[in-house]
Amino acid sequence: MPDPLAVSPEVRDALAAGAPVLALESTIFTHGLPRPRNLDVAMEAEARVRALGVVPATIGIVEGRPTVGLTVDEIARLSTADGVVKASLRDVPVAAVKGRNAGTTVAATGHLASQAGVRVFATGGLGGVHRGAAQTFDESADLPTLAGLPLVVVSAGVKSILDIPLTxxxxxxxxxxxxxxxxxxxxxxxxxxxGHDIEYQVDSPAEIAAIVRTRDGLGIVSTLLIANPLPSERQLDPALHDDVLERALAAADAQGVAGHDTTPFLLDFLQRETDGRSLDVNVEVYRGNVELGARIAIALAGTA
Structure with a gap:
């Protein structure tokens, strides 16, 4: 049986040479941003990574082929084609057999990156535990999937529409x-x-690389999550954020929005009520995480 996973020659050669490689997800441009901004952001991310001397490995499914290291044409196709699905890890085999085009979530992207040997992955925000999960059991597949992968994932935490303490x-x-x-x-x-604290702080990509090497040396197989906040001057105004989120949650409850419809409803509400500022912040978050991810990849490759 042929290998169902395609790895671009550029990514394969970089990995074989021990050069730094950074995995990037595709759902940000297939489902997270409107056209044509989605394609601009995807290409800017690749250019930003290359400018730092790192090989970008954008991951998605093109005509049924899970691919690590999409070409420019493949990124453009997923950014502009109709009918592109959103594939979590459980969906990848089905999308492959059915020949679908798909953007890959954090769970799917992380798994495919690890299969190819890519060790660092930058995304916008993680999935997490949803509000009301004590009754619905609604938790993102990102969490248990990353628990079994030896990756480094850079994100800006989880979106505030989720239950952050439970996450x-x-x-x-x-x-x-x-x-x-x-x-x-x-x-x-x-x-x-x-508004929630974590125990540990790291101050450099070199320190992160040292933690990863120690983790691997101890035989621990789980992802190291790097929480990378955007600069406070670029964040959504906290007072505005809290007000809009409170109204969004109330509107969802009043309209009976539940299950998988909740997240898109809340994100759309945030976008409309902030006059698009939430989308601008989304892009700023991604830029910062991509740059930090590339610098961690360099440190882990030993080229810093």
Missing amino acids: LERLETLNLTVVGYRTTDYPGFYVADS
Whole structure:
């Protein structure tokens, strides 16, 4: 049976040479941003990574082929084609057999990156435990998937529409180490400080690389999560954020929005009520995480 995973020659050669490689997800441009901004952001991320001397490995599914290291044409196709699905890890085999185009979530991207040998992955925000999960059991597949992968994942925490305290509890239960990049304030994606603290702070990519090498030497197989808040001057105004989020949650409850419809409803509400500022913050978050991810990849490759 042929290998179902395609790895681009550039990524394969870089990994074989021990050069730094950074995994990037595709759902940010297939489902997270409107056209044509989605394609601009995807190409800017690749260019930002290359400018630092790192090989970008954007991951997605093109006509049924899970691919690590999408070409420019493949990124453009996933950014502009209709009918592109959102694939978590459980969906990847089905999307592959059915020949679908798909953006990959954090869980799917992390798994495929690890399969290819890529060790560092930058994303915007993690999935987490949803509000009301005590009744619904609604928890992102990102968490248990990353618990079994030896990766470094850079994110700006989880989106504030989720239950952040319960998410932090689940991360502890799953043995997922969380460290703040130059902070012990856990970020809330749109805001630099969610109001919840984490125990450990790291101050450089070199320190992160040292933690990873120690983890691997001890035989611990779980992702190291780097919580990287955006600068406070670029965050969504916290007072505005809290007001809009409170109204968004009330509107969802009043309209009976539940299950998988909740997240898109809340994000759309935030975008409309902030006049698009939440989307601008989303892009700022991603830029910062991509740059830090690339610098960690360099440190881990020993080229810093």
